[in-house]
Amino acid sequence: MKLDDAAAHLEALGNPTRLKIYRALIRAGGAGLAVGRLQEKLKIAPSTLSHHIKALVVVGLVTQVRDATTLICHANYEVMRELVGFLVAECCTESAETADAKINAKTNAKTAA
Amino acid sequence: MKLDDAAAHLEALGNPTRLKIYRALIRAGGAGLAVGRLQEKLKIAPSTLSHHIKALVVVGLVTQVRDATTLICHANYEVMRELVGFLVAECCTESAETADAKINAKTNAKTAA
DNA sequence: AGCGTTCTCCCATAAAGCTAGAAATATCGA
DNA sequence: TCGATATTTCTAGCTTTATGGGAGAACGCT
Numbered sequence A, B: 001m002k003l004d005d006a007a008a009h010l011e012a013l014g015n016p017t018r019l020k021i022y023r024a025l026i027r028a029g030g031a032g033l034a035v036g037r038l039q040e041k042l043k044i045a046p047s048t049l050s051h052h053i054k055a056l057v058v059v060g061l062v063t064q065v066r067d068a069t070t071l072i073c074h075a076n077y078e079v080m081r082e083l084v085g086f087l088v089a090e091c092c093t094e095s096a097e098t099a100d101a102k103i104n105a106k107t108n109a110k111t112a113a
Numbered sequence C: 001a002g003c004g005t006t007c008t009c010c011c012a013t014a015a016a017g018c019t020a021g022a023a024a025t026a027t028c029g030a
Numbered sequence D: 001t002c003g004a005t006a007t008t009t010c011t012a013g014c015t016t017t018a019t020g021g022g023a024g025a026a027c028g029c030t
Helices: A003-013 A015-032 A035-040 A046-058 A077-092 A098-105 B003-011 B016-031 B035-042 B046-058 B075-094 B099-106
Strands: A062-067 A070-075 B062-067 B070-074
Touching: A003 A015, A003 A046, A003 A070, A003 A077, A003 B003, A003 B016, A015 A035, A015 A046, A015 A062, A015 A070, A015 B003, A015 B075, A035 A046, A035 A070, A046 A062, A062 B070, A077 B075, B003 B016, B003 B046, B003 B075, B016 B035, B016 B046, B016 B062, B016 B070, B035 B046, B035 B062
Parallel strands: none
Antiparallel strands: A062 A070, B062 B070
16 A cells, blocks of 8 residues: 555544544444434434545445445445555554664764765 | 544544655654654655644654754654554454444344334 | 754645535335 | 435535745754
8 A cells, every 4th residue: 555545544534523434334344334324323414424425435445335225335344454554564663664764863963964 | 542532643644744754753763853854855845844743743643852953753653553453443353343233234224213 | 142053833825624505316116 | 207215416605724935933052
């Protein structure tokens, strides 16, 4: 996963309402959850909810399957795993340190090259 | 970690520039990286950079230590670990499924309670 | 105290996001 | 086809964010 993709995913989840939506879908399990059910749970306007769901769908964190007039939403575990993988690999452990680490230890001290 | 806190952290990282800043700090290792060094790497206006760093500091993902006129920035591993922990526990694995899962499997089908 | 260095804060502007009401669309059953 | 249900799209207003120029503040050196 590229940095820009990771940022896009983080941004999508970086809103309390959208994070609640995503968590609700995780908790719903493999059965997923209809948009209407989400609307009942979160108590927000349908148009607002639709907007947020779309943001999650666009980045791939959520998928939708139509069942007659209702749309069932599913969390995409794979995308989340990739995102967490990026964070752990690039942004979490100290093992992410590159050769930069040693160089910077020196360059921090001086002003200009 | 509460959902709102997690969302705030995700939002802070959900910007390519800020994610680059954070990653650079991780790569810098324990020595950290001065604001000026970041500015050279990312090539953005000092005021813009300062804004982004502040956003990361506010949520605790980054800490700063002054060394004379320069400010050294450090990534806060602990906060990141908490964030990843939240994602894994609440939003990643299917083990996050609650009793909701079984209930929803039924309620998805019908319209009103 | 004066000076250079480093960085932040104030300000303004342009762009994007959030919210939601109302209209439009998709789908199925009668 | 008509109607009911479920959801999206359009539209609009308000708020927030991103960016950066320039003034100002923190700091150490002489």
